[in-house]
Amino acid sequence: xxxxxxxxxxxxxxxxxxxxxxxxxxxxxxxxxxxxFQGPDTEQAAIRDSxxxxxxxxxxxxxxxxxxxxxxxxxxxxxxxxxxxxxxxxLDAPNLSNLVWSGYIEEIxxxxxxxxxxxxxxxxxxQCTYPIDGKLYAISQIDSTVLLxxxxxxxxxxxxxxxxxxxxxxxxxxxxAILAKLAALPEVTWPLDxxxxxxxxxEWATYGFSPALQSAxxxxxxxxxxxxxxAVNSAExxxxxxxxxxxxxxxxLVPSSGGDNQLYNADRAAAMAWCGHWLWAPASAALxxxxxxxxxxxxxxxxxTPNGSWIWSITSTSKNKDKAGQLIEFMLxxxxxxxxxxxxGAYPALKSFARLSPDYLDPDKMxxxxxQADYAVSRxxxxxxxxxxxxFARAFDAILNGTDVKTAxxxxxxxxxxxxxxNDGYPPFDR
Amino acid sequence: MSKNRQLSVRxxxxxxxxxxxxxxxxxxxxxxxxxxxxxxxxxxxxFLMSIELSFTNQRLVQGPVAxxxxxxxxxxxxxxxxxxxxxxxxxxxxSLMVIPLxxxxxxxxxxxxxxxxxxxxxxxxxxxxxxxxxxxxxxVIWQTIYQYPNGIMNSILEAVSFGTLGPVExxxxxxxxxxxxxxxxxWQAYGxxxxxxxxxxxxxxxxxxxxxxxxxxxxxxxxxxxxxxxxLNTNVLILIITTxxxxxxxxxxxxxxxxxxxxxxxxxxxxxxxxxxxxQKIGYSAxxxxxxxxxxxxxxxxxxxxxxxxxxN
Numbered sequence: 001x002x003x004x005x006x007x008x009x010x011x012x013x014x015x016x017x018x019x020x021x022x023x024x025x026x027x028x029x030x031x032x033x034x035x036x037f038q039g040p041d042t043e044q045a046a047i048r049d050s051x052x053x054x055x056x057x058x059x060x061x062x063x064x065x066x067x068x069x070x071x072x073x074x075x076x077x078x079x080x081x082x083x084x085x086x087x088x089x090x091l092d093a094p095n096l097s098n099l100v101w102s103g104y105i106e107e108i109x110x111x112x113x114x115x116x117x118x119x120x121x122x123x124x125x126x127q128c129t130y131p132i133d134g135k136l137y138a139i140s141q142i143d144s145t146v147l148l149x150x151x152x153x154x155x156x157x158x159x160x161x162x163x164x165x166x167x168x169x170x171x172x173x174x175x176x177a178i179l180a181k182l183a184a185l186p187e188v189t190w191p192l193d194x195x196x197x198x199x200x201x202x203e204w205a206t207y208g209f210s211p212a213l214q215s216a217x218x219x220x221x222x223x224x225x226x227x228x229x230x231a232v233n234s235a236e237x238x239x240x241x242x243x244x245x246x247x248x249x250x251x252x253l254v255p256s257s258g259g260d261n262q263l264y265n266a267d268r269a270a271a272m273a274w275c276g277h278w279l280w281a282p283a284s285a286a287l288x289x290x291x292x293x294x295x296x297x298x299x300x301x302x303x304x305t306p307n308g309s310w311i312w313s314i315t316s317t318s319k320n321k322d323k324a325g326q327l328i329e330f331m332l333x334x335x336x337x338x339x340x341x342x343x344x345g346a347y348p349a350l351k352s353f354a355r356l357s358p359d360y361l362d363p364d365k366m367x368x369x370x371x372q373a374d375y376a377v378s379r380x381x382x383x384x385x386x387x388x389x390x391x392f393a394r395a396f397d398a399i400l401n402g403t404d405v406k407t408a409x410x411x412x413x414x415x416x417x418x419x420x421x422x423n424d425g426y427p428p429f430d431r
Numbered sequence: 432m433s434k435n436r437q438l439s440v441r442x443x444x445x446x447x448x449x450x451x452x453x454x455x456x457x458x459x460x461x462x463x464x465x466x467x468x469x470x471x472x473x474x475x476x477x478f479l480m481s482i483e484l485s486f487t488n489q490r491l492v493q494g495p496v497a498x499x500x501x502x503x504x505x506x507x508x509x510x511x512x513x514x515x516x517x518x519x520x521x522x523x524x525x526s527l528m529v530i531p532l533x534x535x536x537x538x539x540x541x542x543x544x545x546x547x548x549x550x551x552x553x554x555x556x557x558x559x560x561x562x563x564x565x566x567x568x569x570x571v572i573w574q575t576i577y578q579y580p581n582g583i584m585n586s587i588l589e590a591v592s593f594g595t596l597g598p599v600e601x602x603x604x605x606x607x608x609x610x611x612x613x614x615x616x617x618w619q620a621y622g623x624x625x626x627x628x629x630x631x632x633x634x635x636x637x638x639x640x641x642x643x644x645x646x647x648x649x650x651x652x653x654x655x656x657x658x659x660x661x662x663l664n665t666n667v668l669i670l671i672i673t674t675x676x677x678x679x680x681x682x683x684x685x686x687x688x689x690x691x692x693x694x695x696x697x698x699x700x701x702x703x704x705x706x707x708x709x710x711q712k713i714g715y716s717a718x719x720x721x722x723x724x725x726x727x728x729x730x731x732x733x734x735x736x737x738x739x740x741x742x743x744n
Contacts, residue, residue, distance in 0.1 A: 017540065022625075023661040073491070073492075073709075073711075074491075074708060075489045075707060076492070077492050080493065081493070097501075098492060098493065098494070098711075101494055102492055102493065102494055102495060103494075133675075196603070198536055199688075199689040199691070201689040201690055201691050202689055255579055255600045255603040256575075256600075256603040256688075256691070256692070257577055257578055257579040257582070257600055257603050258579050258580070258600075259577075259578060259600045259602060331594065353546070364721060383494060386491075386709060386710050386711040386712075387710045387711070387712065388711050389709075390705060390706075390710045394514070394694070397691045397692065397693060398693050398694070400692075401444065401692045401693035402693070403690070403693065411513075418508065419710075419712065422488045422501065422504070422712075423488060423490070423494075423496050424496055426494070426496065427495075
């Protein structure tokens with residue numbers, strides 16, 4: 001009897017698997033290209049509209065695979081293990097190396113025009129290059145940068161010099177002295193907002209504050225031998241992080257539950273903000289001419305800004321690589337698409353896009369921000385980046401909360417080097 | 432009806448023999464097959480796989496370096512990681528604070544609702560409302576309540592202390608971040624315990640209270656000597672459920688503090704999530720979740736044993 005049961009179960013299983021397998025089928029080259037993307041409504045709309053214009057112009061269908069930002073990595077990992085990667089994927093620039101290293105994305109230059117490659121800013125090329133072979137694996141219309149936003153009235157009250165160019169940045173000693181003077185002003189509650197409300201243990205910590213390490217002469221990881229020990233816990237890195245600890249302990253930083261608008265809300269309780277280009281739109285709308293934009297302070301070796309945004313790649317498993325390239329080429333040269341991005345204050349990564357973004361050309365507005373595209377330092381293009389960022393962010397949070405700087409950075413260095421060891425040095429990065 | 436009875440009589444009889452006739456057994460197997468299949472596919476299989484993964488260096492996105500067996504290295508790393516022990520301590524701290532608060536409040540509210548004569552249905556649904564609101568939404572609302580320096584919580588503190596206290600940076604201070612999360616968690620979830628208590632209270636026969644009234648027992652004595660002992664089984668259930676829920680704390684932390692400040696609100700589940708989905712170390716993350724599983728299993732067994740001993744006495 002039990003044999004019969006077993007047989008019937010087996011039959012059910014076979015039928016089930018046949019049905020599921022039939023649903024998948026083989027996907028050969030087709031007149032369709034799929035694209036996976038994320039972002040808020042405005043960005044999604046720009047992508048959807050441009051895809052529609054692409055279909056109208058070429059009669060190639062576009063399958064739009066929107067994926068919410070918060071579960072993007074998990075979804076991508078799902079597509080990979082199901083071997084069903086879309087033709088075009090949007091990815092966060094620091095993850096590029098991990099995906100090229102894993103062999104999931106394709107060199108992009110053969111699939112797009114030379115003119116488009118020539119249109120990329122230096123920073124855009126940097127965020128899309130894989131360091132092992134120095135080739136381009138992605139392209140984007142957008143990028144990002146980090147700056148100081150300051151309330152001009154307060155700066156004038158304390159007699160601070162206002163830097164007017166990237167080379168003219170405050171030295172960190174000068175910046176420290178200005179913070180002290182601002183703290184003494186009765187109308188200023190906090191001299192500086194470093195956007196702790198974004199969560200100081202998330203990506204913002206690494207993105208926003210690893211430039212301080214690099215400006216001091218340290219880094220998250222040594223980019224020649226790919227070891228974190230000796231870089232993230234070097235004397236230079238420690239010196240840079242000690243400034244942040246000092247500012248936190250003096251109570252000069254807006255606390256995490258203070259929100260992200262203390263610079264420009266009605267109280268004007270913060271004098272400066274250390275934030276990405278995206279703060280320009282709301283801050284300038286509220287402060288008008290009272291808002292000045294200044295490069296990040298120089299910790300010893302010149303000011304450094306981070307870069308990186310969501311970039312477009314063609315997957316190596318795609319059966320429609322040419323059509324995928326056509327779609328990317330179409331979007332990035334589609335003037336309406338670029339104007340949609342300009343309208344939401346996106347930071348241009350194409351020279352042609354910059355010409356459509358008046359704020360980024362105006363010396364009284366964000367021209368300094370765009371000039372920084374020539375000075376940007378990408379986050380470490382290494383497959384261990386996911387661990388590097390988690391560990392640095394934890395250390396940064398600990399440092400702001402009073403943990404000994406060297407102890408915190410030593411711990412981060414060890415965790416990163418452990419991960420690299422667990423993966424045999426991520427060959428060929430171990431050379 | 433008679434057919435039904437026949438069936439149940441027969442199966443009861445055969446069960447006592449420890450044997451089922453072939454037809455019955457097939458029928459039973461067929462009936463539980465879908466459920467078993469789902470449980471196996473989505474619960475047992477991943478669990479068994481994660482045991483295997485916990486001994487490897489598996490990454491979230493598979494790279495060109497083959498996944499390999501690394502023995503106990505993940506476990507050694509976890510057990511020597513200060514963050515893991517801190518997360519464990521935080522979960523214990525959270526449980527010790529949230530269980531009495533949440534269950535106590537639920538019991539008080541259940542008693543209140545049980546004695547109520549007017550607007551019963553309306554008030555019950557009203558007090559149950561936070562529980563059916565998704566935790567994410569509740570958390571975002573409480574985020575504004577805890578805002579510094581002008582949030583509602585700080586205004587209340589200032590008002591009741593006549594301006595002598597506050598403002599407190601609820602979510603950003605090592606001292607207050609965990610109690611702030613405890614308060615909001617208890618507020619969101621007490622409805623569940625309240626409903627179970629309400630059921631327990633309604634199972635207590637009214638005659639006992641009437642007899643107590645005649646004997647002259649006051650409200651407190653009635654609660655102490657009738658209600659509380661009668662709720663023993665309810666308490667057991669609630670204690671176990673609430674403990675397991677508390678050990679799995681994640682959503683509130685992920686939205687409000689991401690484990691900060693200085694790791695004082697980091698929890699085991701957040702630790703697992705961060706190493707697995709942010710740090711992309713699936714092997715490591717699987718090893719930590721197995722440790723959490725063992726912890727929950729251990730606590731559950733201890734609770735079961737001590738409570739059954741209590742019941743037997």
